[in-house]
Amino acid sequence: MATADLLLHPVRARILQTLLGSDPLTTAQLRDRLPDIAAATMYRHVAVLAEAGVLEVVEEKRVRGTVERSYQVRQERAVVDSAARATMTLEDHRRAFTAFSASLMADFERYLAQEGAAPATDGVVYRQAAMWLTEEEFAALIDEIQAAIIARTGNEPSGDRSRHVISLVVVPNNPPGEPGPAVEAAG
Structure with missing residues (x-):
């Protein structure tokens, strides 16, 4: 690998x-x-x-x-x-x-x-969003993002299409003293 x-x-x-x-x-x-x-x-x-x-x-x-x-x-x-x-x-x-x-x-x-x-x-576009998610909700979010990207990676170049590069960073961000997983995404 x-x-x-x-x-x-x-x-x-x-x-x-x-x-x-x-x-x-x-x-x-x-x-x-x-x-x-x-x-x-x-x-x-x-x-x-x-x-x-x-x-x-x-x-x-x-x-x-x-x-x-x-x-x-x-x-x-x-x-x-x-x-x-x-x-x-x-x-x-x-x-x-x-x-x-x-x-x-x-x-x-x-x-x-x-x-x-x-x-x-x-x-x-460069943006951050913070959200509170369970492990299941987080896994579903990642699956949705991957599905959206994969659905478009097969597009062929054409006169009306521009090439875009999408970068994704996901960082756990649990504020001190607050319970549960917080997920912060930037892309």
Whole structure:
């Protein structure tokens, strides 16, 4: 299974984000979309992800005496599952969350640096909500969120569709002296 260290490395996280929801891409196409990543670095991290089974080769063709591979993300392998999370120490979780947050901030900065970026009209949303939930209600909420996302991940690119990346953070937040689980969501 994938580990947080594997998936949340800054370069690998950007590769995965670029491939999520897109047609399969070659390493050369990834380099075109991520020009600030050196070629050797790109090839090394694509190889690490492929070796771990997070990326799969969907096409190979000969180009000028070499084999060019097209990759796509294996969605089921691109997550740190609950069993792997359970083995992580508090420090592992701290490092993983720091890497996730840094990646999210870098993605947002890249978006803002684009010519014509218009957060208000582009549908940029960042929001928090606190809610009191039983374990069953919390599990149902997570199932609903996953179902809503999964229902739309198969949409094909078209002239009237824009690509959006949704990030979710869920943190228990029990106020001192107040009983029961409180769940705070940001996305």
